[in-house]
Amino acid sequence: MTTVYQQTGLDCFARVERSLHGELNLDVRFGGYFDVPAESYNALRKQYDPRQVIKRLKELNGPFPDYRLGIIGVDIYAENTNFIFGIANPLLRSAIVSLFRLSGPASEERLGKEVVHETGHLLGLEHCNNPSCVMYFSNTLQDTDRKNMSLCILCRRKIEV
Ligand SMILES: [Zn+2]
Ligand SMILES: [Zn+2]
Secondary structure, rough: EEEEEEEEEOOOOOOOOOOOOHHHHEEEHHHHHHHHOOEEOOOOOOOEEEEHHHHHHHHOOOOOOOEEEEEEEEEEEOOOOOOOOOOEHHOEEEEEOOOOOOOOOOOHHHHHHHHHHHHHHHHOOOOOOOOOOOOOOOOOOOHHHEEEEEEEEHHHHHHHO
């Protein structure tokens, strides 16, 4: 079971649910809305630290969630990157995807790919060298647009054993 939390004001659960169920065959439920914690804001970078957001997710008590996925609208970063689309912490069974950089005509599809990607990490998958595979690391939107919504056959085998 995967529980999806949305930052207050967002409305994308249907897309997230469809992607995770369709590609990873996961049961998905809506966990509610949450606010990005103020302490996650980095004033120097004018971006948010997703590790703090993951901590907030962990505090939210979904009913026995196996995995938690938070969808947020603010720009996030990691060390040595200008930005990231999302991040997963398999130990905490929690992941974040940001819509901030996914806008444009393909935004719904981009969101689907990124939630499948981050949830794939929660299932134990690592990055894949196949640029068509959804587990390929997206450095740019072009990377996201080029890859498929689905796992390549090698990645699929890893989660189906
Ligand atoms: Zn990744
Ligand atoms: Zn792959």
